[in-house]
Amino acid sequence: MSVRIVYEDIATGADYDATVTAPDAAAFSDLALLPFGGSTAAIASLEPYSWILDGSREILDEQPVAYWSDDMSGFDGKFETPPEIAFTFSKRYTSPGLFLTFDTAAGDYCTRVTVEWYRGENLLKKKEFYPTGVEFFCGQTVEAWDKLVIRFHSTSLPYRYAKLTHIVFGVAREFLRDELRNVRITQEASIISSEVAVNTLDFTLDSKGDIEYMFQFKQPLRAYDGERLVGVFYIDGSKHRAKGLYDISSKDAIGVLDDGPFPAGMYNEYPAKDLLEEIIGGHFTLEMDTALVAATITGYLPSGSRRQALQQAAFALCAMVDTSGTDAIRVYIDKENMPQKIAPGRIYTGGTVDTSAIVTAVQITAHSYSLTGSGNDTVELDGKTYHHTTEVLTITNPNATASDKQNVIEVNQATLVHPSNAAAVAQHIYSYYTKRQTQKIRIVTQGERPGDHVAAPTPWGTMVDGFISSMRVVLSGIAAADCEIVGVDVRAVGGSEEIMANEVYSGEL
DSSP: OOEEEEEEEEOTTHHHHOEEEOTTBOTTOOGGGTTTOOOOOOBOOSSTTOOOTTSOSBOOSSOOOOEEEEEEOOTTSBOSSOOEEEEEEEEEEEEEEEEEEOBTTTTBOEEEEEEEEEETTEEEEEEEEOOOSSEEEEEEEEEEEEEEEEEEEEESSSSOEEEEOEEESEEEEEEEGGGEEEEEEEEEOOTTOSSOOOOEEEEEEEOOSSOOOOOOTTOEEEEEETTEEEEEEEEEEEEEEETTEEEEEEEOHHHHHTTSEEOOEEEEEEEHHHHHHHHHTTSSEEEEOGGGTTOEEEEEEOSEEHHHHHHHHHHHTTOEEEOTTSSEEEEEOOOOSSOEEOOGGGBOSOOEEEEOOOOOEEEEEEEEEESSOOSSOEEEETTEEEEEEEEEEEEEOTTOOTTSOOOEEEEOOOTTOOTTTHHHHHHHHHHHHTOOEEEEEEEEOSSOOTTOEEEEEOTTSEEEEEEEEEEEEEESSSOEEEEEEEEEEEEOSSHHHHHHHHHHHTOOO
């Protein structure tokens, strides 16, 4: 297993904030693509020895070309007048340099580049760089800049256009196992979205290089187990303890959403996908279950954080939310199908199963909002007064006995639960609370993530069939996770249950 963390040491948000101008650009250049990446196709041109007649070159035909200069370099590879690109920003940024990608398809690049960093009209730094390939990092830490000017002086071959397909305002760095200590990841997913948990990554970096890092707030980190993405996190804090030694804490996209406000709103059969995208606010990608695409939202959403708004919406949709194993925010429906089987050979000794008290009933309050009505229970929003009424839906556990202590689960603040979806929400909540076993085990992971439907054996000849609600992962030589599985106890008493239990116990690593 190969543990690694990729640190994107970039000026977060600068790509979207950049306004790009280039008076020397060819007319077909789409400069807005530069911060995001343009076409990497090999495009035929009139450059000498550049049009290889083997079908590998494309005729220029509306490919998304980010930047070509209008003029070619001369016989010595130098430009008579160096073409330039200017980037201006509405905010100030700090980065350790710029990462340039030239023409990767043809292998052409510029061999001398000048970069100027400005704050307003003040020149902060000017430096020359000498790229040695189609990808090159112009290393220079500059703080609080809001304008960049890049000039291209020469090309790697004579009679070539200056071509730039992508610019990154920073650089990605990869930390491997020999530089990482105490890598701890906590990931959780509530089956009923009674909360939307914040996943975290904490680790110590003992850097082998001479570069000192800034670890800016909200910069992204990608944690991998081999080639498998464990999660994407954003720096929440760092401590520089010695030369090359740092303690880093970070949180996932849900944690970032917790820092941002979301206004109150009243919704009537509003497309759920649209609301979720508004809550995420373009900061992250939404990965939505196809089963939810046609779903709608009705009710009142009070003002709060984006994370709180996401929790309210997911709860009303009977959906789960998680960021594990993806660079997006997943909103999906749990699948009550055949579980993934965790073989005994992957389970450490010492696991336990806790049994919770029986739930005797579930009571869900449905909320209605109308512009007509009476009473003092009202909501004021956008200059309108909405009258608020409620009704309670109860599901009683038929298996509860008179001797059982009353244990009623009440949900009365979910204001996106309304008369039309209250029955489905109540049944979803009731179904969750019938899963009374919580299995706590440590496993060698093989791609499991919170929300997965699994079956895990117990040392006493049964198994727990349920959903992973939390994983606390330690990445080292072996990726091990302390898991909590919320489910039901399946006893090997014959029939299909006995077969399933036997299949679980026969698994091999």
